[in-house]
Structure formats: C-alpha cells, structure tokens
Amino acid sequence: MTTPAPRALHVCDLDGTLLRSDGSLSPGTRDTLNHLLDRGLLLTVASARSAVAMRFLLDGLDIRLPVIELNGAAITDLRSGRRSDTQTLSPDAARTAISVLEAAGGGTPIVTGWDHETDLVHYGAPLNRAASWYVAEKREYGDPRLRACSDLSAVPGRSQVATVVGFVSDDRSADVASALTTGLGPGASVSCASNFYVPGWSEVAVAHPCAEKGLAVRRLRELAGLSDARITVYGDHLNDLTMFAVADRSVAPSNAHPDVLRRADLVIGHNDDDSVAGHLALQERGFSKGVSCLS
Numbered sequence: 001m002t003t004p005a006p007r008a009l010h011v012c013d014l015d016g017t018l019l020r021s022d023g024s025l026s027p028g029t030r031d032t033l034n035h036l037l038d039r040g041l042l043l044t045v046a047s048a049r050s051a052v053a054m055r056f057l058l059d060g061l062d063i064r065l066p067v068i069e070l071n072g073a074a075i076t077d078l079r080s081g082r083r084s085d086t087q088t089l090s091p092d093a094a095r096t097a098i099s100v101l102e103a104a105g106g107g108t109p110i111v112t113g114w115d116h117e118t119d120l121v122h123y124g125a126p127l128n129r130a131a132s133w134y135v136a137e138k139r140e141y142g143d144p145r146l147r148a149c150s151d152l153s154a155v156p157g158r159s160q161v162a163t164v165v166g167f168v169s170d171d172r173s174a175d176v177a178s179a180l181t182t183g184l185g186p187g188a189s190v191s192c193a194s195n196f197y198v199p200g201w202s203e204v205a206v207a208h209p210c211a212e213k214g215l216a217v218r219r220l221r222e223l224a225g226l227s228d229a230r231i232t233v234y235g236d237h238l239n240d241l242t243m244f245a246v247a248d249r250s251v252a253p254s255n256a257h258p259d260v261l262r263r264a265d266l267v268i269g270h271n272d273d274d275s276v277a278g279h280l281a282l283q284e285r286g287f288s289k290g291v292s293c294l295s
Contacts, residue, residue: 007042009229011068011217011243012276014047015196016236017253019057020272023137023197030061032277036284037062042229043280044068044220046213046243048205050112051076052119056141065224070112071191071239072216073162073207075223081119085219086160087208088113093187094156094164097206100183101166102152104176107131109166111152112145115159121145122159124152130167130201137197164206170194173202180206193237214242234276236260251279 012018020026037043045054046068054067055078066075066084075085089097094111101109107128112121121143123135138146149155168176177192184190189209195201213235221227233243236256244250244263252264253271261267269275 007226007229009221009224009226009231010041010043010280011046011220011231011233011247012043013233013235013237013240013243014045014049014054014057016255016271017234017240018045018271018276021196021255023057025058025061026274028274029277032274032281034060034062036280037064039284041280041284042226046072046216046233046235046240048203048239050119050121050145051078051081052143052145053138053141054078056143066220068213068216068220070162071205071207071211072213072242073211075216075220084223085216086162087211088160088162089156089164089188089206089208091156091161093184093206094161095153096183097164097180097188098152098156100180101164101168101176101204101206104166104168104172104179106169107167108152109164110134111149111155111161112163112165113155113159113161119145120147120155120159122147122149122152122155124149128167128201130195130198130203133195133198134165134167162207162211166204167195167198167201168204170200170202173204177204180204191239193239196237212242213239214244214246217243217246236271251276 044065048071051069067078069076073087074083076083108124110123173192177190180190188206191205230248232249233247234251250264251266252260255270268279
C-alpha cells in the first residue's frame with residue numbers, strides 16, 4: 001500500500017509577490033489560481049493589508065481558506081469578515097506608539113483596528129506624502145473603514161488597536177523604529193520596511209508581539225484543520241521572513257529584497273510575470289522550475 005502524499009498548504013504574500021507592481025492582480029493569475037483552487041489547491045494569503053483591501057484587490061479570486069491580515073494581527077474569513085483569531089495592542093502601548101510617531105514629525109500615523117463588529121482606520125492631520133497615498137488608495141475603492149480623527153490618542157480607549165503605522169522618510173526610519181522599540185519594550189513589536197509604492201518613505205509599524213506572519217501561519221494551519229499539511233510560503237519582503245522560518249519550503253520572486261532572496265529555498269520569476277501562478281501550475285503537473293534553488 002502506498003502512503004498518500006501529505007497535503008500542501010500554500011501561503012502567499014500580496015504586494016510584490018502575488019500582485020503586480022501596480023498593486024493589481026493580473027487576469028492570468030486570477031484565472032490560473034481559480035482553476036487550481038477548483039482542483040483542490042489549498043491556498044491563502046498573508047499580508048500587511050486588511051481583509052477589506054483584500055476583497056477589493058482579489059476580486060474574482062475564490063480564496064476559501066481564512067486569510068492572514070494586518071501582518072498577523074488577525075485570521076479572518078474573507079467572505080464573511082469573521083475573525084477567528086486576533087492579536088491587538090494594549091491601550092497603553094497603542095498610545096505610546098501614537099505619541100512617538102506624532103513626535104517624529106512629518107505627519108500623523110494611521111491607527112487600524114475595530115470597535116465591536118466595525119473595522120476602523122483612523123487618520124489625522126497633517127498627512128505626509130506617503131500617508132496621503134495610503135488614505136487616497138482606500139478612498140479610491142470606497143473603503144468604509146476610513147475615519148478622520150482630530151485626536152488619535154483617544155482611539156485606544158474606545159477601540160481595539162491592531163496596528164499603528166507611521167510613514168517616515170527612509171533616512172529617519174531606523175531611528176524612529178529604535179525609539180519605539182525602546183519605549184515600548186516587550187509589550188509590542190516594531191517593524192520597518194520601505195513603502196513599495198512611494199519611494200523614499202518607509203512604514204514603521206507597531207503591533208502586538210504575536211502579530212507576525214510566521215506565528216499566524218501556524219495558528220491558521222491548526223484553525224483550518226490542516227495540522228498535517230506541509231507549508232510552502234511565498235514572499236518578497238523582510239516581514240515575510242517569519243513565514244520562511246516556519247515553512248517547509250520558501251519561495252521568493254526575483255524582485256524580492258536581497259535578504260529574502262538569500263533565505264529562499266526557491267527563486268522564481270518577477271512579480272509582474274505571473275510567476276507565483278505559473279509556479280503553482282507547474283507544481284500541479286509535477287514540475288518545479290526556478291531561476292535558482294538553495295538548500
């Protein structure tokens with residue numbers, strides 16, 4: 001009797017990986033993945049974006065497993081919006097993050113969370129160029145979460161805060177992230193990454209210590225009843241490395257950050273070339289093709 005092959009769970013980052021450089025999902029990727037999903041592919045996404053944004057960006061893609069949103073702050077059913085797992089900041093940690101990011105100058109931060117059943121994205125004034133892009137993008141697709149707020153420090157007292165994100169110029173981002181790490185201690189995690197769409201600016205994000213993609217992938221596997229599944233992850237940026245650390249196999253597009261390319265087991269084509277979908281289609285036919293393979 002032959003032993004059945006273990007199930008494979010595929011978890012894919014969005015920006016810079018599954019999405020093209022303009023932030024869109026190509027029709028070719030959508031159609032290929034829907035074909036594979038109909039044939040039983042176990043695929044979901046893990047992103048710093050929210051489930052609301054995912055529903056817009058992935059319109060027409062039949063994701064059936066829960067998604068990992070806000071860099072691991074929540075595991076959410078994409079169709080219903082119901083969350084099965086959340087990791088939120090304490091009010092004190094959220095207020096400290098808001099204060100430090102406001103003092104950093106150049107614009108107010110963005111505060112994302114939820115109040116009972118309502119998802120909320122609070123923003124203040126002034127907004128710098130990168131924060132203005134962030135708000136404008138959400139206005140473009142009619143994001144119902146947006147709320148103008150004259151006092152962001154009052155938000156943690158009335159809402160659960162998942163993330164506080166400040167947009168900081170690249171030359172100052174490391175110092176601001178360091179100040180936050182010192183000020184918050186073990187009560188929060190701080191990440192810093194270049195903004196994919198606004199060159200010259202970085203996103204300094206504060207979240208719960210357990211709100212990271214790697215831990216969320218493990219939680220999702222258990223919640224979905226896939227504890228025996230082998231995990232393959234796909235990512236291009238530093239916040240994806242926590243997924244790489246827990247995966248059985250890690251895959252990066254050729255446009256990925258150099259540190260991500262070095263850590264990947266397999267490097268495939270550019271994110272603008274439908275490379276993830278092409279790789280998965282080859283996998284279905286029993287092939288694995290990449291431009292480099294590291295063991």
